[in-house]
Amino acid sequence: MITLRKSADRGQADHGWLKSQHSFSFADYHDPAHMGFGNLRVINEDRIAPGTGFGTHGHRDMEIVSYVLDGALAHRDSMGNGATIVPGDVQRMSAGRGVMHSEFNAARDAATHFLQIWILPSERGIEPGYEQKAFSAADKRGRLRLVASPDGRDGSVTVHADARLLAGLFDGDESAEVALQPGRLTYVHLARGQLDVNGQRLSAGDAALLRDEKRLELSGGKGAEVLVFDLAP
Secondary structure: OEEEEOHHHOEEEEOOOEEEEEOOOEOOEOOOOOOOEOOEEEEEEEEEOOOOEEEEEEEOOOEEEEEEEEOOEEEEEOOOOEEEEOOOEEEEEEOOOOEEEEEEEOOOOOOEEEEEEEEOOOOOOOOOEEEEEEOOHHHHEOOEEEEEEOOOHHHOEEOOOOEEEEEEEEOOOOOEEEEOOOOOEEEEEEEEEEEEEOOEEEEOOOEEEEEOOOEEEEEEEEEEEEEEEEEOO
């Protein structure tokens, strides 16, 4: 079964300095029908104005993944990490038993556009942790590249959760086909462009939720950048 979640149906927030679209209930947006999918709890598509950002704030017991589409995101945390995240980078922060951090737009003259992703951890109260890796466009071109996994295989960042995240770039005749494991959930988020997902046409910001499907088929891309989540039910 495939269910589509259209971009326009997401929660919307406009704080002036921050424009955000929420795939699942978050902050002031609450919809009992969209509280998450499996252990995927949050996908926020954020646009941060130049010179602004999220001041120091805390998190607990959550695997937080940041995926920058445009611009640059400056990160600082109570573990002593300081980094700038740019397109191609995947950042994982394990909040564990508690961490403080801030995120600011590091681009002086343009908005920073990124996806903030939260995944429920397999275990609560773990030691907080941080990891950041770069994945080239060539590595994602016409295929799905593993960028986050429980065991860090194939050079992916390690998430302390029963989830895998894959990213791909598709245009023209490029396509991918993946066998799906029985009993798992698959969530496809199209970050930009257009793409056919199992015959269903998605545009930027749309998502496809797959249950009890045997295969995932991606084709017909037009400047498409896609994230695919393999999730515990």
